[in-house]
Amino acid sequence: MAKFTLSKNERLKSKKAIDFLFEQGTFINQYPLKLVYNKKPLVEGLPPLLFSVSVSKRNFKSAVSRNRIKRLVREAYRTQCIPLKESSKINNLQIQMMCLYVGTEMPSLQRIQNKMAAILVKLQKSK
RNA sequence: GUACAUAUGACUUCAUCGCUGGUUAGUAUCAUAUAUUUAUUAUGAUCUAUCGAGAGGAAAGUCCGGACAACGCAGAGUACCAUACCAUUUAAUAAGUGGACUUUGAUUAUAGUAUCAAAGAUAGAUAGUGUCGCAGAAAGCUAGACCGCCAAGGCAUUUAUGUCUCGGUAAGGGUGAAAACGUGAGGUAAGAGCUCACGCUAUAGAAUAGUAAUAUUUUAAAGGGAUAAACCUUAUGGGUUGCAAUGCCAUGUAUAUUUUGAUCUUUCUUUUUAGAAGGGUAGGUGACUCGCCUAUAUACGCUUACGCGAAUGUCAAAAGGGGUAGGCAGAUAGAUUCGCAUUGAGCGAACUAGAUAAAUGAUGAAGGCUGAUUUAUCAGUUACAGAAUCCGGCUUAUUAAGUAUGUACAUAU
RNA sequence: GGCUGCAUAGCUCAACUGGAUAGAGUACCUGACUACGAAUCAGGCGGUUGAAGGUUCGAAUCCUUCUGCGGUCA
Numbered sequence: 001m002a003k004f005t006l007s008k009n010e011r012l013k014s015k016k017a018i019d020f021l022f023e024q025g026t027f028i029n030q031y032p033l034k035l036v037y038n039k040k041p042l043v044e045g046l047p048p049l050l051f052s053v054s055v056s057k058r059n060f061k062s063a064v065s066r067n068r069i070k071r072l073v074r075e076a077y078r079t080q081c082i083p084l085k086e087s088s089k090i091n092n093l094q095i096q097m098m099c100l101y102v103g104t105e106m107p108s109l110q111r112i113q114n115k116m117a118a119i120l121v122k123l124q125k126s127k
Numbered sequence: 128g129u130a131c132a133u134a135u136g137a138c139u140u141c142a143u144c145g146c147u148g149g150u151u152a153g154u155a156u157c158a159u160a161u162a163u164u165u166a167u168u169a170u171g172a173u174c175u176a177u178c179g180a181g182a183g184g185a186a187a188g189u190c191c192g193g194a195c196a197a198c199g200c201a202g203a204g205u206a207c208c209a210u211a212c213c214a215u216u217u218a219a220u221a222a223g224u225g226g227a228c229u230u231u232g233a234u235u236a237u238a239g240u241a242u243c244a245a246a247g248a249u250a251g252a253u254a255g256u257g258u259c260g261c262a263g264a265a266a267g268c269u270a271g272a273c274c275g276c277c278a279a280g281g282c283a284u285u286u287a288u289g290u291c292u293c294g295g296u297a298a299g300g301g302u303g304a305a306a307a308c309g310u311g312a313g314g315u316a317a318g319a320g321c322u323c324a325c326g327c328u329a330u331a332g333a334a335u336a337g338u339a340a341u342a343u344u345u346u347a348a349a350g351g352g353a354u355a356a357a358c359c360u361u362a363u364g365g366g367u368u369g370c371a372a373u374g375c376c377a378u379g380u381a382u383a384u385u386u387u388g389a390u391c392u393u394u395c396u397u398u399u400u401a402g403a404a405g406g407g408u409a410g411g412u413g414a415c416u417c418g419c420c421u422a423u424a425u426a427c428g429c430u431u432a433c434g435c436g437a438a439u440g441u442c443a444a445a446a447g448g449g450g451u452a453g454g455c456a457g458a459u460a461g462a463u464u465c466g467c468a469u470u471g472a473g474c475g476a477a478c479u480a481g482a483u484a485a486a487u488g489a490u491g492a493a494g495g496c497u498g499a500u501u502u503a504u505c506a507g508u509u510a511c512a513g514a515a516u517c518c519g520g521c522u523u524a525u526u527a528a529g530u531a532u533g534u535a536c537a538u539a540u
Numbered sequence: 541g542g543c544u545g546c547a548u549a550g551c552u553c554a555a556c557u558g559g560a561u562a563g564a565g566u567a568c569c570u571g572a573c574u575a576c577g578a579a580u581c582a583g584g585c586g587g588u589u590g591a592a593g594g595u596u597c598g599a600a601u602c603c604u605u606c607u608g609c610g611g612u613c614a
């Protein structure tokens with residue numbers, strides 16, 4: 001049975017990789033979310049998906065609300081990423097992605113889950 | 128009753144999924160080392176299971192103070208910066224506690240005095256310098272004569288007035304934030320602390336009370352504007368920089384390269400290879416000076432010699448480049464909290480966040496609390512706000528309800 | 541995370557060592573010049589000196605606390 005995990009080594013952390021992503025990655029828009037992704041051949045021993053979240057300090061000044069949004073986005077990703085993970089394993093690809101929150105209002109979990117589902121479907125189709 | 132200030136306070140329990148770091152374990156996987164070539168042992172990482180833990184009163188601002196670390200082993204003086212009533216607490220502070228004084232407000236009272244509260248950068252203006260615009264005659268020390276007051280002399284006449292000259296005068300007017308003690312009497316041509324009485328101010332001495340600041344009484348001599356949040360003087364304290372400090376590992380490599388400067392000199396010893404002392408030069412001591420410390424090398428060519436030359440290396444300064452953007456330590460735990468003890472420097476118990484594109488979340492159920500009404504349903508469970516080396520203060524932000532203390536206002540008795 | 545600066549008219553800057561209506565250019569408005577416009581000339585409008593307290597007779601300036609915006613450190 002597949003687990004709903006999002007542990008430390010399944011996150012995108014390298015600064016080099018993130019810079020590369022913003023130079024050459026592809027964008028998917030689904031207001032209030034925005035996804036940047038990049039595909040690579042999978043290296044043995046590394047996880048198939050790398051994920052990270054970002055919220056702008058310009059739109060949300062308080063650190064508390066930024067943390068809150070990041071947690072909601074991460075929760076939505078965690079519960080819905082399993083089909084994508086399996087398909088990318090089959091195709092032997094590593095997908096690096098970063099999710100930006102572009103909106104200016106505090107969202108509900110329900111809304112973010114819907115949008116995240118739409119994005120992941122698009123991502124799977126784009127192969 | 129209302130408002131404000133301070134303190135308290137910051138929902139609880141269970142289940143499922145997930146994150147972080149830790150404990151214990153594994154016929155698990157990988158790497159390294161030992162020894163050996165079947166394999167065993169140790170260490171580290173990953174995975175799985177298990178146990179218990181996981182954000183504040185301000186985690187914020189960075190306004191103070193420490194711990195700790197590096198700079199050379201941290202010396203002296205000057206500059207610079209900070210502080211400034213007294214006692215006391217403290218590791219330390221611009222913090223806390225208590226007291227003194229000044230100012231403001233309120234009450235009693237309406238002269239004073241007393242009580243309560245708030246604020247105070249509360250040493251020195253009698254060490255010196257500067258400043259005090261406009262207005263005003265004059266703005267700082269023998270002050271200052273615009274109007275006014277008065278004496279003397281001249282002129283005119285209406286013979287007690289006007290005017291002029293030269294003097295005296297700080298009582299009165301007016302200006303200003305501020306005009307050089309206040310009131311009364313004497314005194315005088317008119318006046319004046321010029322003199323006297325009563326007061327005021329601050330200074331010095333004495334006595335009493337108090338640990339002290341200071342207060343009360345008394346004596347002496349005096350009358351001195353404000354400003355130190357202007358310079359400054361006095362006293363006390365501070366070496367500078369800060370965990371992105373600092374040390375190690377990995378990656379990469381370059382003592383790259385270019386330019387400029389220095390690599391000197393005197394005396395003594397004599398083992399003539401060299402050694403010692405002094406001076407100079409350069410650098411360090413992260414403001415300056417002193418002091419202290421370090422360096423001042425090697426071989427070669429030309430010349431009879433003094434000396435000159437270029438070279439290698441080293442040091443210093445400037446220019447200009449290359450690589451990394453990772454990990455570990457620093458950093459879970461200590462001036463901690465609670466209780467007991469005090470002829471001391473203790474004893475016992477308890478507590479424990481450790482992330483790094485940055486963890487502490489999601490869902491469901493039950494209970495508590497608050498509000499609304501249909502009285503058994505609905506809604507809410509919030510404000511300010513997210514650890515980043517660690518502590519002690521200060522400042523700022525802050526919801527609902529309640530409690531306690533204080534202040535102000537209103538009403539009733 | 542530490543250290544360290546700045547804030548004046550719509551914009552760019554002044555205002556000495558506290559002194560009284562906070563000034564200059566530009567922009568904007570009105571008038572003159574011109575057949576009309578530009579340029580030029582004359583006049584005008586526009587500021588609680590980022591906010592709140594304090595010191596002083598008097599604060600853009602000195603002091604304190606906040607607000608916003610930068611710079612720098614491996």
